[in-house]
Amino acid sequence: MDIPLFSYRSILTMLHGLGAGGGGLLALFAALFALLTMRTDGHPDAAVERRSRNLRWLIVLAAVLVWGAVIGGTYIVFPPYRATPPEGLTDLTAYPRSLLTSNPETDWLHSFAMETKEHVPWISAMLATAAAFVATRYRSRILSDRTINRMTSALLAICFALAAYAALLGTFVNKVAPLE
Amino acid sequence: MAGREPEGAMADGAALAASLAAGIGAFGLGLVVFLNELGVFEVPALYGPAGGVTGRTAAGVVIWLVAWAVLHSRWKDRRMESSGVFGLSLVLIALGVVLTFPPLWHLF
Numbered sequence: 001m002d003i004p005l006f007s008y009r010s011i012l013t014m015l016h017g018l019g020a021g022g023g024g025l026l027a028l029f030a031a032l033f034a035l036l037t038m039r040t041d042g043h044p045d046a047a048v049e050r051r052s053r054n055l056r057w058l059i060v061l062a063a064v065l066v067w068g069a070v071i072g073g074t075y076i077v078f079p080p081y082r083a084t085p086p087e088g089l090t091d092l093t094a095y096p097r098s099l100l101t102s103n104p105e106t107d108w109l110h111s112f113a114m115e116t117k118e119h120v121p122w123i124s125a126m127l128a129t130a131a132a133f134v135a136t137r138y139r140s141r142i143l144s145d146r147t148i149n150r151m152t153s154a155l156l157a158i159c160f161a162l163a164a165y166a167a168l169l170g171t172f173v174n175k176v177a178p179l180e
Numbered sequence: 181m182a183g184r185e186p187e188g189a190m191a192d193g194a195a196l197a198a199s200l201a202a203g204i205g206a207f208g209l210g211l212v213v214f215l216n217e218l219g220v221f222e223v224p225a226l227y228g229p230a231g232g233v234t235g236r237t238a239a240g241v242v243i244w245l246v247a248w249a250v251l252h253s254r255w256k257d258r259r260m261e262s263s264g265v266f267g268l269s270l271v272l273i274a275l276g277v278v279l280t281f282p283p284l285w286h287l288f
Binding site: 074075078079082083111112115116118119120122123126127129130133134137138147148151154155158162 | 191192194195196198199201202205206209210213227229230231233234236237240241244262266270273276277280281282283
């Protein structure tokens with residue numbers, strides 16, 4: 001009998017967590033690193049303007065990936081997670097939320113971790129969008145204008161922290177009650 | 181705050197509008213979640229299988245986008261002192277995150 005390596009639901013979870021979420025975190029970190037280490041004082045020359053334009057696309061990519069993780073997580077991955085099991089079912093493996101809440105030791109993974117994951121990433125997505133807007137509108141100045149650079153860096157740093165926090169909680173949830 | 185020459189750092193209004201709108205959106209989402217959890221009102225689900233989170237987050241997104249549209253239309257052509265507006269943005273973001281913190285809901 002052929003046993004699939006990954007189920008359809010676990011592939012969706014991986015696309016959400018590793019693809020969009022992990023990719024978004026990488027892009028956010030890379031953009032933040034570039035903003036902080038490549039900034040320059042004075043009038044930007046052609047090389048700085050070229051780097052600024054490239055950095056703009058990285059920040060836009062980060063925002064797109066964060067939104068992908070947020071929308072995919074809420075509308076595609078979350079419904080099977082919270083599905084209600086049939087009456088009398090004893091094996092709750094296919095119903096992660098019920099599996100977590102059935103055990104007092106794992107209940108916090110739903111009541112705290114998943115409840116947090118439901119909302120905090122949306123704030124992260126708003127911040128990523130604001131940073132992408134600033135980086136696009138002021139693309140030639142994000143490395144040379146100190147105020148614009150600091151503002152974008154702060155938005156991305158908070159965005160990264162919130163997204164990483166949500167990702168960590170998601171890892172805990174998926175470790176104990178994976179969508180299979 | 182706008183339209184005068186302050187001593188602090190200056191920034192373009194459109195950038196400040198985007199950051200303050202993100203703060204308002206974060207706070208709005210947090211407030212909607214908090215009041216929903218306290219039973220003050222219940223936001224209907226936008227997509228049944230995903231439950232009430234879809235309605236709460238959609239409300240937060242609407243608050244964010246409306247705030248952004250209004251602020252952008254008013255500030256886009258201005259140069260403004262940045263620290264006050266950006267500081268307010270950070271405070272609102274922090275409040276929004278705190279309001280979505282599940283242990284807080286159980287204190288009330």
